[in-house]
Amino acid sequence: MNKLINLEPNRVFHYFEEMTKIPRCSLQEDKIADYLENFAKVHSLEYIRDSSNNIIIKKAASLGYEKSPVLIIQGHMDMVCEKTESCNINFEEDPIPFEVEGDLIISKETTLGADNGIAVAMALAILEDDTIEHPPLEVLITSNEENGMSGARNLDGSLLKGEMLLNLDSETEGVACIACAGGQRESISFPKEFKKAEDKREFYEVSVSGLKGGHSGQDIQKGLGNSNKLLARSLYKINTNFDIDLVDIIGGAKPNAIPRYAKAIIAIYEEDKKDIQNLIVKLNRDFVKEFGKVDPDVRLNFEKTDKFEKVLKNSLKTDIINLINVLPNGVQSMSQDIEGLVGCSTNVGVIESYDDRIDVLVNIRSALSSLKEEVGNIDKVCAEAFNAHYKILSSYPAWEYKDESKIRDLASRVYKDLFGTELELEAIHAGLECGLFKESIGDIDMLSIGPNIYGPHAPGERLEINSTKRVYEFVINILKNLK
Template identity: 35%
Template sequence: MTAITQLSPRLLWQFFDTLCSIPHPSGHEAAVRQWITDWAQERGLVTIQDTIGNLIIRKAPTPGMEQRTGVILQAHMDMVPQANADVDHDFTKDPIQPYIEDGWVRARGTTLGADNGIGLAACLAVLADDKVQHGPLEVLLTVDEESGMTGAFGLAPGMLQGKILLNTDSEQDGDVYMGCAGGVDANITLPYQAESVPSDHQALRLNISGLRGGHSGININEGRASANKLLAELLNEINKLQAGIRLSEVSGGTLRNAIAREASALLTLPKSANPALAELITARQQQYQQEFNGVDDFIDLELVSADLPQRVMTSDLQQKLTQALLACPHGMMAASRDIADVVESSSNLGVINTETEHIYVQCLIRSLNDTGRDRVANATAAVFNLAGADCEFDGAYPGWQPDPQSAIMQLVLNTHKELFDLVPNVKVIHAGLECGLFKAIYPEWDMVSFGPTIQGAHSPDERVHIEAVSRFWQLLVRVLRQIPEDKAASFK
């Protein structure tokens, strides 16, 4: 147990502390799912695990509330695994180490997992606390949301009985969400064409580090630097030097839904090219410090000695790869015409890897509509096809179309006003929520999403605001108590 177990609401924070102690990155939710299942069954709760690995838990209504409309509380069980370069952390084995700092909870050198661990902890706290009043209740806990929404894709119709879904995966206190972007993964492979390393060459590794990174949906319009895009710029400038510098391998980023924080390139070059390369890197370091001042203040470029590789790319491949990465769509592509201050379409150049037979690139393309998604996808494919790469798209998921007539939305707005004397902002989030997939399977569901303030999600800077968690809990508990008997009833 850590100090966060003494925070309020205590039951929620105790559950979150336990979740931090059980490794649960995407694709490795078995341990946390088993712990939740054992805990729920000990309490006599009905638990159902579907074929994809999702977990459904049912709790009987509070006496006298049996006729209320059934509610599904929803969270996902996985977290994004990101650690600082100087932190040795195995997310499949090592616990997260939370600590309190200036009114926030953070983790030591890694992502915290507040996304969506706080929502998950809130669901468990509702199940555990018999003082929370509610009608028929189901808790839906999905798997693999962060890396592919596998759980939402695999959810079968008829598994759930409720008609109102409360999604807990939003990240701003005072905002309530009624829609989200859809997305698709672009998986790109470019055959590795090799040559022998010139006999007079030495090897240097160009490293880019110190970037903030962040969530490729929430932070994509903030002008944060992408290590992968900076690397493409640098390689393009290196090619222009005409100094005989050759590229052996490139790598950058680890997740398609996280803005790349680090990237590197293994170069070989004659000693005569050292001064020009060093001068270029120094100049770019100064440029980036000015360009990203106040946004990414700690960008670091360095050249370090490396072992001579066995191969380098052909000059043709080096040029085509560099230009394709440079031209690859990244960042906000279009703003919504219908909703102020909302990104319509974006793309994140998330991952670059050099493998034995090819270079692998992965982008996550998001949009509020299929037209915008397809436009960016087609542009991405065109860029890489010109370079001789194959571009395949998979994992497409729909957006959650806003419903201005949502009764549960109105209830949440009214309840927030009652509790905090403040009408929250109604928003559409550019990040992907599972609600769009749920709506395709259960079109009758009325859905809303809200949560506490979480900053820096998908990066080691992730933190959750303690007071916002308390307000989130108060809102959730009051909304559950005020769910009406008839879903279509007026909430005025």
């Protein structure tokens, strides 16, 4: 049963619902790329699918627009796959569960994938509709935007002829993005070294739960709790006051999402149990005082678990706990040019445990490459100080403001004519692929818009229906005026 069949614009929501049925987590985009390729074949449109699974679909200009400049319409096919602790969805096979509630489409237990599935849905609706007046179009759907932007990074810009690019990856209606932060993703790795667990030890799970999480770019200034940092802080207190062993530690799900949950397995002496429980109670009170207004459900848990035969060596335990504690996290500086805009931030997003190592994944965002490098250097120094291996996994440049922009001026006029209000222009702290397109395509004229999306990168992500309708109308009228 199609839940969105009665929504308008009908074909936009048709394609969006189709996308909820297709697995498309970052780095697992083969099925959605197949779908897009088949779409181009069915509609007899020229297309290119490159080795990174980027899809380019081209459509000739409508009558009277043959001499208009080529426009690139761009979005990304992948999504952040996040779910609640109780949700048992298999993102590699299952459709995204969602409901319509009033003017919202919402997935309560997982991410919805409106970021950036709604852009793809709009692009496909435009491509199939021969009644729309438009210039020559190149629809560019990139892969793996959410996990390092490798699709945009590996794009062969010579495949595109567009002089302007309309990115549909923004998340606030009536606000057009004209610049964005650059970013860097890092790993800090500890090789695992073990010792035999003492027979008289008892084992407990220490976990942080109840946090909201959020987008590590647009939500970083809200002061939300970071489960990885709160867990490390708790472990530091416990380890300082009691003789404990560390068995394992994990936390978070995606480097670009503020982590909501983290846990560690520790081994204690039973005679310390009551005092540790008292410390847990105190830490809980501290966390509620510190985060109660933004994360009212924050909770530090302490529960008995099964025994383990081996634990991490003492020196490694201390290095891991100390490293996560001292790593920078959150807003590092505000923009000197734009009031209220975060200039540089970092997110200790993921702690992963493997058979042979523990990895800490960090995501840095900055409008200035110098500050991005500075925070990266601090992370590297921290890693070296605590006997860990530091590696830059990926880096992308900022999209810098352009003084003159035809597409920005045109979009501003069209928006005012349609809705009677001014289109707001802003730079954002989130990352878009536009900075990479400057490198691969050249000095192209770009603008980013999109409908209202709430809570991207976290369960409970919501897409506003009427906002989608208005933004689609806005896009159609931009095309019509590119004559």
